[in-house]
Amino acid sequence: MNVNQFQQELVSFAHSIGIDKIGFASSDPFRELKNRLKRQQELGYQSGFEEPDIEKRTTPTLLLDEAESIISIAIAYPSRMENAPQGKKGERRGIFARASWGTDYHTVLRDRLAKLEQFIASHIIDAKTRSMVDTGELSDRAVAQRAGIGWSAKNCAVITPEFGSYVYLGEIITNLPFAPDTPMEDECGDCRLCLDVCPTGALIEGGQLNAQRCIAFLTQTKTSLPDEFRTKIGNRIYGCDTCQTVCPKNKGKFNMHQIDFQPDPELAKPLLLPLLKMSNKEFKTKFGHVSGSWRGKKPIQRNAILALAHFKEESAIPNLIDLLFKDERPVIRGTAAWAIGKIGTEEGRSALHEALQTETDTEVVEEIHKGLAFQTVN
Structure with missing residues (x-):
């Protein structure tokens, strides 16, 4: 089968299974990213959740022999919640970041990527593929930028024209020589709202993040939270959306169409007091299907305590x-x-x-x- 013709069929199939955007990139080494990652390590800005081997993070051929191209996908998630419950005195509530609303995105994206891989295998006998989401070696953001999904913004997210930065990213490395898409031009311009309003100053400069100061990272740690951050997390019990909610490019982007990510208001904005007494089994039963549960109940309970102090x-x-x-x-x-x-x-x-x-x-x-x-x- 002609690869260019198949590429168009693959795009159509991707949209038919609920993938909002798909793009293609070369498998060339990510040299600029490599330099930035080295700098991140030198400055101590990494979270520790990343793949530690920079070569693996920036050299696709180390992950798949004969790698020729990378398929990048994006699936949008909601930016707002309908019928959100309001906390009040005696009934205070915490908030999970939008990326933890609905079904765990790792589960959803892995399913969509697996379907893409099956589609490829059913049409190209000698095709090789390797997919990953978030926890894989490659930088989802760098791949998406190269594949024309969006531009890499100052808030360290990929911003798409259609869905803003409220998108999950995943990719497939393959030995098929797909035609690459054209990267988008940066549209952040002189805007620096995300840098100016970051509660902890974690955004050092456009596109550079000190993960050790980022609330999204801090809410996932299991140790005692450093004193300087305790009064800054507010009622956030998992993640932080501030650098997204202030972004002008996200204005009017509601993204309510993906059923998997529709939030249960009582889970996305849970009452705080019940969290303090919840057993491991109860926590897993209630929150086990959301991405914000991956570190277990301890960080959530610690953050709930801090939220009660906040109020x-x-x-x-x-x-x-x-x-x-x-x-x-x-x-x-x-x-x-x-x-x-x-x-x-x-x-x-x-x-x-x-x-x-x-x-x-x-x-x-x-x-x-x-x-x-x-x-x-x-």
């Missing part, structure tokens, strides 16, 4: 005291102690003094002292 929710004090005295995890006990002090009630102050008499973990003791210091200031 100064006094009704949470009994639950936080319960965690302070009974939870087996030092990170949770320590965060609860800090939150109790931040909320600032007499009941909380008494509990912190009492906990000092029995707590043996040095880090938790330090957090108790921080909590008491808050109450002194208050």
Whole structure:
């Protein structure tokens, strides 16, 4: 079969199975990306979730012998929620970032990519393919940019004209010599809204991110959150959308058409207090199908505690005291102690003094002292 003719058939098939955009790129090494990744490592800006081998991240032929081209796909996800529940005093709510609404995007994109691979295999007998989503070696963003899906923006996302930056990305390396698409011109211009409003200053300059300061990364860590970030995450319990919501290119992009990503409002904006008492089994049953659950319940619970402190929710004090005295995890006990002090009630102050008499973990003791210091200031 003629490759150019098949390429058009593949594009039509991709759209028929719910892929919003598809583009093609060469499998040449990503030399500019390689230099940027080396710089990221030198500066200590990486999150630690990435593939550590820069050669693998930038050389497609190391991942698939005879690689000739890369197929890039994008699937849009919603930017807003219909019938979103509103939190109020006594019933405070957290928020999962939009990328964790609906079914885990890894599951959805892997399914679509597998169908593309099956379609290729059924038409080209000697075709070789290797697909990946997010956790693979290649940079989804660099591939999408080269394949003309969108441009690599200052907020470190790929922005598409049709769907803004609210798109999931995936790719297939193949030995088929598909004709490459033309990369898009950068349309960010002089705009720097995303850099100016980033809550933690994680966006260092256009297209460069210090992941160690990014709230999206910080909400996924399992250790105690550094003090300087605790008051900045607000009620975010997973991820952060600020650099997307302020982007002018995202204005009017609602992307409500993908059924898989329609959010359940009670899961996307869950009540905070029930999260504190949730067992592992309950957490997996309720949140196991969303991407924000991949690190388990501990980070979500820690963030929920910080969110309650953000709201100064006094009704949470009994639950936080319960965690302070009974939870087996030092990170949770320590965060609860800090939150109790931040909320600032007499009941909380008494509990912190009492906990000092029995707590043996040095880090938790330090957090108790921080909590008491808050109450002194208050």
